[in-house]
Amino acid sequence: MNKKKILNDPVYGFINIPNDLIFDIIEHRYFQRLRRIKQLGLTDLIYPGALHTRFHHALGAMHLMSNALDSLRSKGIEISSEEYDAVMIAILLHDLGHGPFSHTLEFSLFKEVRHEKVSFWMMQRLNQEFKGGLDLAISIFENQYRRPFLHQLVSSQLDIDRLDYLKRDSFFTGVYEGSIGSERIIKMINVVSDQLVVEEKGIYSIENFLSARRLMYWQVYLHKTAVSAEVMLIEIIKRAKHLTQQGIKVLATPALSIFLEQNITSADFEADQDILEVYALLDDNDVWGSIKFWQDHDDNVLSSLSKMLLDRKLFGISFSNDEIGRIVTDDLIQKAMNRFKLPEEEARYFIKTGSVSNSAYIASGQSIKILMKHGSVVDVAEASDLPNIKAMSTIVTKHYLCGPKELLNT
Template sequence: MNKKKILNDPVYGFINIPNDLIFDIIEHRYFQRLRRIKQLGITDYVYPGALHTRFHHALGAMHLMSNALDSLRGKGVEISEAEYDAVMISILLHDLGHGPFSHTLEFSLFQGVKHEKVSLWMMQDLNKEFNGALDLAIQIFKNEYVRPFFHQLVSSQLDIDRLDYLKRDSFFTGVYEGSIGSERIIKMLNVVAGQLVVEEKGIYSIENFLSARRLMYWQVYLHKTAVCAEMMLIEIIKRAKELTQKGENVIATPALSIFLEQSITAKDFEEDRDILEVYALLDDNDIWGSIKFWQDHPDFVLHTLSKMLLERKLLGISFSNDAIGRIVTDDLVHKAMKEYDISDKEAAYFVKTGSVSNSAYIASGQSIKILRKHGDVVDVAEASDLPNIKAMSKIVTKHYLCAPKTLIKD
């Protein structure tokens, strides 16, 4: 069987599967599951074209990683075949642990478990199946390999992950202001003392990258309608879990039912790896299929929120620079109680507050390093003629209030 297939990607054109091992990993059920998890969760409620999946993103990131490694080799950076394959696998599997709707339900189905941790557990299981072939890929993923630039290519403030998702999300949403010159950035990458750097002539591409990232957060990832829809989805799962654990009958797919019945934590995952197999059965379809049942459930909160989300009749939402006061929310909860003839606890499901933050670049920690012509390496924020980057280092926080539109108008 020919395993060196060529895939046609709408963003980059042809993508090559470089070897048999990567082909077999892509064919595995863990990876194929990513076909059924949308990259941007429920953002297609705002941008109808945002239907691309984690599967698309993973393959695109692998393609860009291949370009980056070839470029670094061309500049004299020694990269063995084993290292090449390992970092390709690491970026291919970096999002393997995402649950339904990607980031939206990350802390709703289980407690205190980030998707990166689940990705690692899945990679470790794959490693057993492939007789240790992923040992080096896991070291790179965990940042335990002696050459740190490989991990920085997978996860940093200027990693291959971001280079793909910004370009891909811009393409599928149609928000072309968020498009970046990923090819040029890749050509400007280099390695100094084992650390990933950007050559000085690529500094304006970095500024554009950071500007595009900031814009995409406000215009796409943190768009107020998407935030509202995601919040409603979180509340639906919360209510379904609450009712299930009270002993009420809440129809759901078998895999989802287990996560509704139990409050699963990281410790549960580590002590019972069968939970991982159940988790690997979950995707967006479990949630939508269950919500279609829940729109007819006798519980007012569950059926009302489910029906609203299915029909895209969303709650109202407003953003503010200041935190929403308790007086405002208490008043809206009281109005919701009267409007729907429900208890204060039930009404609280329809009145939610929260905050979102946006920072394109955080100078502290793992920063973006610029290699100047004379050989010294400096933080990109220290570049004398780029005041915009310093401005983009500031974290901007906005507070939101979600409530029924009829009550907000009152």
């Protein structure tokens, strides 16, 4: 069988599958599942074109990684064929553990389990099936390999993951202000003492990258309507889970039912291998299909929220620089009790507060390093003539209040 396939990507054009192992990984059910998980969760409710998936993103990131490794090799950086293949696999599988709707339900279906950890567990399972073929890829993914720059290409503040998702999300949402010159940035990266750096002549491309990332967060990822839709979905899952654990029948797909019935934690994943296999069956379709049943459920909270989300009758939402006070929320909860004839416990599903934060660049930790012409390496925030980057290092937090529009507007 010919496994040297070429895929046609709308962002980059033709993408090559470089070897048989990567082809077999892409064909595996774990990876094919990513076709059924949208990259931006519910954002297509705001930007109708945002229907691309984690499958698209993973392949695009693999393509950019190939370009980055080839560029580094052209600058004399030694990268063995084993390292090359391993880091390609690591970036291909970096999002393997995402659950339905990507980040939205990360802490609703189970507790204290980040998608990166699930990706690691799934990579370990794949490694067993491929008889140790992912050993080096897992070592790089976990930052256990002796050459840190390979991990930094996969996960850092200027990694291949971000270079793809910003360009791809900008393309599919039509928010072209968020587009970045990923090709130029890739040409500007280098390695010094096994650490990833950017050559000084690429510093303005980095400034544009950070500016685009900040804009995409406020305009796309943290768009107020997207936040509202995500809050509603989280409350729907919480209510379905509550009813299920109270012994009330809530029709759902078999995989989703297990996560509604149990409060699954990280320890459960590690103790019971079957849970990971059930998780690997979960995707966006499980949730949407179940919500279609729930809109007719006898429980008023579950049915109302489900129908509102299906019909895009979303909560109204307002952002504030200050925390939302108890007086405001208590008043709205009372209004919800009166308007919908609900007890307080159920009315609380309709009035929600929280906060979102945005920081384009965090100077501490894994910072972006600039290789100056005279040979020194400095943090990008310390570059002399880039005050914008210093400003973008500030974490901006906004607090929100959301609920039915007829209540918020009274």
